[in-house]
Amino acid sequence: xxxxxxxxxxxxxxxxxxxxxxxxxxxxxxxxxxxxxxxxxxxxxxxxxxxxxxxxxxxxxxxxxxxxxxxxxxxxxxxxxxxxxxxxxxxxxxxxxxxxxxxxxxxxxxxxxxxxxxxxxxxxxxxxxxxxxxxxxxxxxxxxxxxxxxxxxxxxxxxxxxxxxxxxxxxxxxxxxxxxxxxxxxxxxxxxxxxxxxxxxxxxxxxxxxxxxxxxxxxxxxxxxxxxxxxxxxxxxxxxxxxxxxxxxxxxxxxxxxxxxxxxxxxxxxxxxxxxxxxxxxxxxxxxxxxxxxxxxxxxxxxxxxxxxxxxxxxxxxxxxxxxxxxxxxxxxxxxxxxxxxxxxxxxxxxxxxxxxxxxxxxxxxxxxxxxxxxxxxxxxxxxxxxxxxxxxxxxxxxxx
Amino acid sequence: xxxxxxxxxxxxxxxxxxxxxxxxxxxxxxxxxxxxxxxxxxxxxxxxxxxxxxxxxxxxxxxxxxxxxxxxxxxxxxxxxxxxxxxxxxxxxxxxxxxxxxxxxxxxxxxxxxxxxxxxxxxxxxxxxxxxxxxxxxxxxxxxxxxxxxxxxxxxxxxxxxxxxxxxxxxxxxxxxxxxxxxxxxxxxxxxxxxxxxxxxxxxxxxxxxxxxxxxxxxxxxxxxxxxxxxxxxxxxxxxxxxxxxxxxxxxxxxxxxxxxxxxxxxxxxxxxxxxxxxxxxxxxxxxxxxxxxxxxxxxxxxxxx
Numbered sequence: 001x002x003x004x005x006x007x008x009x010x011x012x013x014x015x016x017x018x019x020x021x022x023x024x025x026x027x028x029x030x031x032x033x034x035x036x037x038x039x040x041x042x043x044x045x046x047x048x049x050x051x052x053x054x055x056x057x058x059x060x061x062x063x064x065x066x067x068x069x070x071x072x073x074x075x076x077x078x079x080x081x082x083x084x085x086x087x088x089x090x091x092x093x094x095x096x097x098x099x100x101x102x103x104x105x106x107x108x109x110x111x112x113x114x115x116x117x118x119x120x121x122x123x124x125x126x127x128x129x130x131x132x133x134x135x136x137x138x139x140x141x142x143x144x145x146x147x148x149x150x151x152x153x154x155x156x157x158x159x160x161x162x163x164x165x166x167x168x169x170x171x172x173x174x175x176x177x178x179x180x181x182x183x184x185x186x187x188x189x190x191x192x193x194x195x196x197x198x199x200x201x202x203x204x205x206x207x208x209x210x211x212x213x214x215x216x217x218x219x220x221x222x223x224x225x226x227x228x229x230x231x232x233x234x235x236x237x238x239x240x241x242x243x244x245x246x247x248x249x250x251x252x253x254x255x256x257x258x259x260x261x262x263x264x265x266x267x268x269x270x271x272x273x274x275x276x277x278x279x280x281x282x283x284x285x286x287x288x289x290x291x292x293x294x295x296x297x298x299x300x301x302x303x304x305x306x307x308x309x310x311x312x313x314x315x316x317x318x319x320x321x322x323x324x325x326x327x328x329x330x331x332x333x334x335x336x337x338x339x340x341x342x343x344x345x346x347x348x349x350x351x352x353x354x355x356x357x358x359x360x361x362x363x364x365x366x367x368x369x370x371x372x373x374x375x376x377x378x379x380x381x382x383x384x385x386x387x388x389x390x391x392x393x394x395x396x397x398x399x400x401x
Numbered sequence: 402x403x404x405x406x407x408x409x410x411x412x413x414x415x416x417x418x419x420x421x422x423x424x425x426x427x428x429x430x431x432x433x434x435x436x437x438x439x440x441x442x443x444x445x446x447x448x449x450x451x452x453x454x455x456x457x458x459x460x461x462x463x464x465x466x467x468x469x470x471x472x473x474x475x476x477x478x479x480x481x482x483x484x485x486x487x488x489x490x491x492x493x494x495x496x497x498x499x500x501x502x503x504x505x506x507x508x509x510x511x512x513x514x515x516x517x518x519x520x521x522x523x524x525x526x527x528x529x530x531x532x533x534x535x536x537x538x539x540x541x542x543x544x545x546x547x548x549x550x551x552x553x554x555x556x557x558x559x560x561x562x563x564x565x566x567x568x569x570x571x572x573x574x575x576x577x578x579x580x581x582x583x584x585x586x587x588x589x590x591x592x593x594x595x596x597x598x599x600x601x602x603x604x605x606x607x608x609x610x611x612x613x614x615x616x617x618x619x620x621x622x623x624x625x626x627x628x629x630x631x632x633x634x635x636x637x638x639x640x641x642x643x644x645x646x647x648x649x650x651x652x653x654x655x656x657x658x659x660x661x662x663x664x665x666x667x668x669x670x671x672x673x674x675x676x677x678x679x680x681x682x683x684x685x686x687x688x689x690x691x692x693x694x695x696x697x698x699x700x701x702x703x704x705x706x707x
Binding site (some may be wrong): 031032034035038058261264265266267268269292294295296297298299302334335338339340365367 | 436438439440442443448614615617618619620621622623624648649650651653654657683684687688690691
């Protein structure tokens with residue numbers, strides 16, 4: 001490949017094809033990749049701003065029938081550590097989030113066969129009744145598919161019903177690598193094929209929802225399959241323009257069935273820089289400090305990222321797999337400013353909300369992320385008695401409520 | 402590269418820096434003020450390759466707390482090439498005893514220990530002349546002082562010379578606390594002057610060893626200081642990052658910003674989680690993923706053929 005010609009094309013706003021994309025990822029020198037990614041970021045965001053959001057990652061249940069072999073978070077149906085959060089617990093988390101200046105929950109969970117669509121509708125309706133301005137960035141494509149299969153409704157109908165009760169946007173979780181060979185090996189093909197994941201996103205975009213897109217790399221895929229993943233996202237983005245951001249992170253192997261090792265920090269930075277160049281129709285790339293730590297998270301800003309992601313407040317999935325980094329708003333803003341950018345708070349649509357909350361009023365420092373539930377809490381929400389369970393274990397449990 | 406992605410650093414300065422030439426205080430002040438860490442890192446990477454080629458060295462160290470020494474027989478694992486004593490005992494006699502015990506267990510491996518700042522303080526507090534203290538420790542088997550915190554010792558040559566005269570090696574300088582951006586060039590020039598005066602140094606570990614949890618240094622801070630150290634200390638062979646203290650991700654990235662030596666790699670070959678997760682495999686994988694060649698060294702900075 002001719003580096004000079006590729007560089008000229010990238011600088012003039014031209015697009016890389018599949019072969020060129022694969023080549024820069026595998027072969028281009030890291031400083032070259034980084035400087036071009038930084039150039040593309042500056043072209044898209046010339047104002048020198050780096051954004052972040054204050055929201056909370058809430059996992060409403062860890063019970064899951066998908067059994068992805070890279071996941072350390074899920075528990076099978078009937079497992080003693082399985083949980084479902086109560087509506088009141090979720091409301092309390094929302095109030096804590098609002099107290100810290102947040103305006104959104106990132107709400108995702110396992111594929112729990114004992115939570116029917118009506119449970120989600122009641123949850124969303126209740127949240128919107130109590131906190132009308134609060135946003136629900138909820139239910140990744142595989143969860144929408146799970147609800148579709150459970151309710152025997154089309155994914156479009158599921159989305160319509162959820163939107164009717166307050167769904168604001170969809171997180172890009174569950175994408176892993178959008179190549180079916182990989183998905184079969186990760187045991188996540190059944191939860192959603194690559195086409196199914198992309199189709200749910202298309203439907204969401206056509207229905208007026210904005211979504212994010214993600215990529216978890218570092219399991220069994222080849223570098224070329226990571227590029228294939230990016231190109232499939234680029235194609236849908238050309239069609240709908242509905243993705244607000246791309247977020248990539250490395251597989252976290254601790255406590256998972258698959259095991260193995262984590263990809264290195266430089267591999268993360270190279271992946272991010274490549275994504276910035278290849279995904280020329282994505283405006284925003286997030287830094288994954290929750291998997292890479294604050295330092296490499298901050299360095300992401302020199303490798304193409306323009307967003308420090310979420311303050312998060314709570315995180316369960318990555319923590320279960322061994323990563324336990326924490327950055328509160330003070331720390332995120334300090335890192336953004338230390339890197340020479342202006343820190344701006346945003347919402348999920350990347351609309352500017354204003355300056356950091358901690359500069360407007362006193363908010364407590366958060367030096368460790370919260371978890372879904374306190375250790376040893378095995379309580380069962382009373383309202384579950386109102387919903388029909390499918391599994392024998394849940395039927396027995398609910399009969400005792 | 403095209404005009405939009407060119408380095409903001411003056412071409413003449415960049416050429417001299419990349420070639421590993423000695424830079425003036427004014428040059429270093431300019432480089433310290435460069436906001437573009439990628440440009441600074443690329444220069445430091447060039448300078449590093451001039452000095453070290455594609456090699457990145459690492460050392461496997463057994464850290465021994467002197468406070469617990471004697472609780473059980475000291476066993477040094479096969480993988481260790483340096484036994485490092487941490488924590489200065491309250492008396493010179495106890496310190497000599499600790500060194501003697503470490504020496505006995507270490508065999509031919511390097512025995513290092515203590516902070517020179519602590520030794521200087523104890524000498525003043527009553528242990529006696531620093532040269533005599535150093536001689537006693539050398540006689541007990543101490544090969545090298547482990548840390549010379551440049552930010553805690555005002556007159557570095559005066560503190561270092563008695564050790565060198567007693568035969569104790571002073572192979573590296575360290576930095577104890579985070580250094581404000583405005584103080585970095587001064588500190589590095591003091592380290593360079595120490596090397597000019599003594600020629601003793603094999604490495605500089607510029608990243609602070611005592612960082613408050615609530616206000617950690619940032620990634621930009623760290624790689625910028627590593628790069629600046631590489632460019633300022635052209636006479637010091639290695640720029641070092643602590644593998645444990647800074648973690649694999651930052652340490653690996655630092656290798657592309659001018660660092661070429663990794664300290665504090667575990668001497669234990671724990672393969673209970675699989676061979677690929679063992680300490681040496683992890684180091685080698687990270688070094689190779691940075692496009693470099695991993696080379697093990699011993700506590701005296703000699704490269705090992707294994």
